[in-house]
Amino acid sequence: MIELLVALLHSVLDAAPPLVFAAVGAVLAERSGVVNVGVEGMMRAGAFAAATAALAMPTPLGLLFGMLAGAAVAAVHALLCVQLRADQVVSGMALNLVMLALGTFLLEALFNSSSGSPQIAPLPKWLGHSPLTWLAVLTPLLVHAVIQRTPWGLRLRAAGEKPLAVAARGVRVNRLRWTALLASGALAGLGGATLSCATLDHFEHHMPAGLGFMAVAAMVFGRWSALGAALAATFFAFGDALRIGLVSSAPQVLDYVPQGVLLALPYALTLVVLALRPRGGDAPKALGQPFDPELR
Amino acid sequence: MTTLLRSAPSLLAVLVSLLLSFLALAAVGDGPAHALDAFLAMGWGAFGDWPRYLETGVSSAVLRPLGEAGTKAALLTLTGLSVAVAFRVGLFNIGAQGQMVVGALAAAVLGAKLQLPALVHVPLCLLASALAGAAWALLPAVLKLRRGVHEVISTIMLNWIALNVVDNWLVTGPLRAAAAGDLSIAGTAEIAPSAKLPLLLGTGSRLNAGLLLAVALALVVWLFTTRFVRGFEWRVAGAAAETARSSGVPLGRVVVEAMLTAGALAGLAGAVLVLGTELKYPATLGAPYGFDGIAMALLGQGHALGVLASAVFFGALKAGGTRMQLLGVHKSFPELIQGLALLLVAAKLVWERLLTKRGAR
Numbered sequence: 001m002i003e004l005l006v007a008l009l010h011s012v013l014d015a016a017p018p019l020v021f022a023a024v025g026a027v028l029a030e031r032s033g034v035v036n037v038g039v040e041g042m043m044r045a046g047a048f049a050a051a052t053a054a055l056a057m058p059t060p061l062g063l064l065f066g067m068l069a070g071a072a073v074a075a076v077h078a079l080l081c082v083q084l085r086a087d088q089v090v091s092g093m094a095l096n097l098v099m100l101a102l103g104t105f106l107l108e109a110l111f112n113s114s115s116g117s118p119q120i121a122p123l124p125k126w127l128g129h130s131p132l133t134w135l136a137v138l139t140p141l142l143v144h145a146v147i148q149r150t151p152w153g154l155r156l157r158a159a160g161e162k163p164l165a166v167a168a169r170g171v172r173v174n175r176l177r178w179t180a181l182l183a184s185g186a187l188a189g190l191g192g193a194t195l196s197c198a199t200l201d202h203f204e205h206h207m208p209a210g211l212g213f214m215a216v217a218a219m220v221f222g223r224w225s226a227l228g229a230a231l232a233a234t235f236f237a238f239g240d241a242l243r244i245g246l247v248s249s250a251p252q253v254l255d256y257v258p259q260g261v262l263l264a265l266p267y268a269l270t271l272v273v274l275a276l277r278p279r280g281g282d283a284p285k286a287l288g289q290p291f292d293p294e295l296r
Numbered sequence: 297m298t299t300l301l302r303s304a305p306s307l308l309a310v311l312v313s314l315l316l317s318f319l320a321l322a323a324v325g326d327g328p329a330h331a332l333d334a335f336l337a338m339g340w341g342a343f344g345d346w347p348r349y350l351e352t353g354v355s356s357a358v359l360r361p362l363g364e365a366g367t368k369a370a371l372l373t374l375t376g377l378s379v380a381v382a383f384r385v386g387l388f389n390i391g392a393q394g395q396m397v398v399g400a401l402a403a404a405v406l407g408a409k410l411q412l413p414a415l416v417h418v419p420l421c422l423l424a425s426a427l428a429g430a431a432w433a434l435l436p437a438v439l440k441l442r443r444g445v446h447e448v449i450s451t452i453m454l455n456w457i458a459l460n461v462v463d464n465w466l467v468t469g470p471l472r473a474a475a476a477g478d479l480s481i482a483g484t485a486e487i488a489p490s491a492k493l494p495l496l497l498g499t500g501s502r503l504n505a506g507l508l509l510a511v512a513l514a515l516v517v518w519l520f521t522t523r524f525v526r527g528f529e530w531r532v533a534g535a536a537a538e539t540a541r542s543s544g545v546p547l548g549r550v551v552v553e554a555m556l557t558a559g560a561l562a563g564l565a566g567a568v569l570v571l572g573t574e575l576k577y578p579a580t581l582g583a584p585y586g587f588d589g590i591a592m593a594l595l596g597q598g599h600a601l602g603v604l605a606s607a608v609f610f611g612a613l614k615a616g617g618t619r620m621q622l623l624g625v626h627k628s629f630p631e632l633i634q635g636l637a638l639l640l641v642a643a644k645l646v647w648e649r650l651l652t653k654r655g656a657r
Contacts, residue, residue, distance in 0.1 A: 037390075037448065076639070084645040089388050089448050091642050093590050098635035101628050108626040109324040213452050220449055260465025267453040267460075274445045283446070 004249075008241050013129050016237035017136035018043070018191040018199065018208065022215035023222065023229040024143050025187025029074075030224055031147060032180035033160035033173075033286045038077050038092035039188045040212025041099030045069040046189025048103050051196035051203035052110065054120040062120065063132075063193045070189015071182045073099060078181040082174050085290035096212070107205055117196075117203040130198035132190075139187070140230030147226055156180055160284030163291045173291045191215070217270040223282040236266045303602060305647035306595045306637075310609070313636035320632075321625065334623045338630065342616030356500070361615060363501025367573055369611025371585045373510035374565035376592025376603035377517050378429075378558045382447075383598045384521060385554040386534035387440075391451030392562040393586025394458035395432045399425035399563025401462050403570040404577035405471065407487030414490040421491050422509075422567050429563015430556045432458065437555035441548050447555075455586070467577050482579035493572040506568030511604065513561065518600035530554055562586060583614075588631075591638040610634050 022039050029036035050066030073095055080086040104114070111117050123130045147153040156176055158166045163173040195211070196203045215229075218236060222228025243262045246253045322331040340347070342365055344358040351357070375392045382389035402424040410417060432454060439445040473485040493504040521527040533540040533550040541547055565585055570577060592610065596602030613630035621627045641647075 035448075037452070080639070080643055084643045086642045086644055089390070090590075090594060091639070093390065093587070094635060094638040094642050097587060097591060097631065098639055101632035101635050104626050104628045105320075105632055106324070108624070112624075114626060210456060213456060216449070217453060258465040258469055260460045260463065260468070263464055264457040264460035267456040271439075271445075271450060271453045271457075274449065275439055275443045277443075 004245070008238070008245055010128070011241040011245065012234060012238050013133045014199065015241055016234045017130075017132050018194040018211055019215055019218060019233040019237055020136040020140060020230045021191035021194060022188045022212060023218035023233040024140050024226050025070075025184040025191070026215055026219040027222070027224055027226045027229045028143060028147070028156075028180045028187070029184035030219065030287055031160045031284055032156050032177045033163060033284055033289065033291070034078075034081055034177050034181055035088035035288045036077070036092060036181070036184055037089055037213075037216060038073065038095040039215050040208060040210070041092075041096040042070040042073045042185045042188035043192035043195070043208040043212045043215075044099045044103050045073045046192030047196040047207045048106065048117075048192075048203050049189070050193030051117050051120060052106075054197060055118060059121050059123050059197055060131075063190065063197060066193025066197070067186040067189045070187070070192065071185040074181045074185020074188070077185070078178050081290065082177045082181070085292060088288050088290075103203075103207075104205060107203070115205050119201050120197065122201050123198055130194075132194045132198045136194075136230075140226050144226040157284075159291075160286055163286050163289075167291070167293060172293070174293060177291070188212070188215070214266065217267060221270050221273055224284060239266060301651060302597055302599070303605075304651055305641055305644070306597060306602070306606065308647075309595070309637045309640035310606075310633075312640055313633050316636055317629070317633045321629070325625065330623065334620045334625045334629075337619040337623055338613060338616035340616070341619030342612035359497050359501045359503075363497050363503035364615035364618075365608075365612035366496075366503045366507045367611075368614045369608045370504075370507040370510040370568055370572070371565050372588055372592050372607035372611050372614075373514055373604050374561050374568060375585050375589025376596060376607050377510075377514060377589075377600060378561035378565070378586075379589045379593035380596060380598045380600065380603050381517060381521075381561060382554055382558040383593055384527075384530045384534045385550050386537065387437075387551065387554060387558075388448050389433070389436075389451060389555070389558045389562075390448055390590065391433060391436060391454050391586075392558070392565075392589040393584055394451070394455035395429040395559045395562035396566040396569070396586045397455075397458040397462050397581060398432045398566070399429040400566030400570045400574075400581060401466065401471075401484075401577055402428035402563070403491075403567035404484045404487065407491035407571060408485040408576070410491075411488060412490060414492075417488065417490040418493060418571065421487075421571055422564060425563040425567030425570075426560035427563070429561070429566065430559040433555045433559025433562070434552070437552045441551060462577075463580055467579065471577070473576070484577040486576045487571065491571055492575065493568065502573050504568075504572040506572040509564070509568065510607075513564070514600045514604040517561075521600065526553075562589070565589075588634065591634050594638055594641055 022043055026036050026039050046066035046069050049069030050062045053065035054062030077091055077095055080091040081088045108114055155166055155171050159173045159176045166173050192208055195207050214236060218232040219229045221232035318331055318335060321334060322328040325331055341361050344361050348357045378392045379389050403421045406421045406424050436447045436450040439450050440447050467484055471484050473481040493506050496503045529545045530550055533545055533547055592603050592606050595606040617627040617630040620629055
């Protein structure tokens with residue numbers, strides 16, 4: 001029994017980090033008032049850039065390129081949503097579509113392959129896991145502290161709730177949102193880079209295969225708090241580890257609950273939790289509303 | 297003139313994205329000459345290989361590419377209309393993909409299990425798909441009205457629920473086709489001949505009556521939103537919810553009606569895919585037509601005929617994409633063009649500033 005639990009814990013520590021990084025990043029963006037359904041595209045950019053860069057340099061440096069790529073996609077999102085006041089959901093979904101196609105295109109153009117990029121040098125292991133695992137434990141605590149305990153975090157939260165009040169205090173709302181989005185993109189990019197550099201050792205053509213949307217679900221599930229989102233992400237990863245563990249150790253489980261239903265469970269749970277929650281409780285009040293500093 | 301002005305952002309966005317993607321291909325590929333070849337191949341695959349007409353004859357040079365283009369245009373029109381109809385009342389239907397999946401499954405099951413004359417079988421399958429799609433879209437509408445759950449989140453969740461339950465359970469499990477001897481078959485059982493949509497260009501091309509259905513529905517949606525009181529109510533509800541409420545438009549009813557219609561349209565896309573070209577629910581549904589629908593709706597400026605126009609254009613490009621593969625460019629290249637165009641058209645403010653006189657505000 002204990003052995004089983006330890007095995008589960010190990011697979012959660014391997015599976016959760018991509019989701020944790022991306023979910024915490026999504027929290028940063030949305031607390032500033034900008035919807036981020038583009039996490040999937042940002043993760044894909046990070047996964048591709050990191051795996052490609054790591055071919056030419058040490059893998060840890062490649063991770064930085066993954067973060068940069070995620071932030072670059074987020075910069076386009078910020079340009080459209082913050083600067084040009086475009087619809088934030090449209091921009092996010094458009095970025096997802098572009099990155100999906102661009103990833104496939106670049107894979108073919110650079111590596112002449114439609115399935116994956118060449119292998120890279122693996123990351124070292126610390127205490128049996130990739131260093132990114134331990135970074136994923138620290139990041140939510142850090143981001144939570146920044147959002148909840150620093151003056152910048154207070155302004156960030158206010159920009160998502162009542163941007164006019166922030167502007168009246170002489171703080172530039174849109175600059176806050178730019179910063180939050182860039183950080184959000186960098187974290188999503190790191191999540192993607194974790195997929196291609198730690199979970200696997202190359203970029204797979206379908207990465208991140210819906211994990212970005214799962215991260216958005218974790219953010220909602222975790223009530224737009226960094227710790228909550230990270231816990232929800234870990235919970236999803238735990239569910240996944242449990243499923244994989246159960247299926248390999250006791251395949252007869254699938255006679256009672258089919259694989260597809262188990263895979264759909266996190267999404268269904270998120271939906272149920274949303275439906276049971278009091279109306280309009282947790283989402284930032286100004287979420288999705290562009291801020292025009294000239295219209296005050 | 298106003299129509300031209302309204303479509304100008306989309307037209308310019310498509311042109312710019314064509315240019316950008318051409319430059320991208322020239323930069324990372326084998327230079328401009330190769331990129332030009334690839335674009336030409338895409339064009340011939342999209343709109344008919346007219347130069348080879350004399351060599352190979354009308355069937356393979358022209359009808360087959362046009363047929364592929366029309367088949368894809370039909371699907372894009374239906375999912376595009378689905379997203380556009382929800383837009384009309386101010387809802388963002390990201391769930392067209394999931395609604396299409398359940399619609400496709402309904403058509404595949406009824407198409408294979410029933411034995412009926414074609415005149416009854418086809419409409420029955422279409423109806424079932426529309427109902428399945430509508431039911432899948434009703435949930436976000438109810439969650440929005442009753443519990444204040446934002447439809448973007450709920451439809452994203454429902455997409456993944458549909459995908460996992462259908463692709464990873466039903467189609468690989470209980471509904472999987474019986475093995476033919478030693479050969480196991482992926483996907484559900486093939487539909488009965490009576491459930492197939494009639495072919496329009498003979499057997500040389502896969503073009504089927506789904507295109508007629510899509511064009512007809514585009515016209516119906518256009519008439520409904522512009523010429524009927526109900527359609528006007530939808531538009532008011534989407535453009536100015538407060539005005540609608542104070543003038544007695546029942547917002548709850550409007551939201552439910554629009555989401556049911558959106559779901560039915562996406563469900564029909566699933567039916568056209570299964571009854572027209574796939575002839576069963578395949579192991580995986582493949583191309584994300586539901587997500588493409590978002591691009592079609594926005595490039596069409598939310599207008600039913602605009603959706604039709606962008607669907608015809610991008611349907612053709614997608615058909616042409618398969619020919620690019622011969623030149624070493626992945627067949628999803630047209631999706632890059634489409635994504636870039638969507639991104640450009642999303643920057644509404646730029647277009648407004650460009651197209652209206654300075655200082656008009």
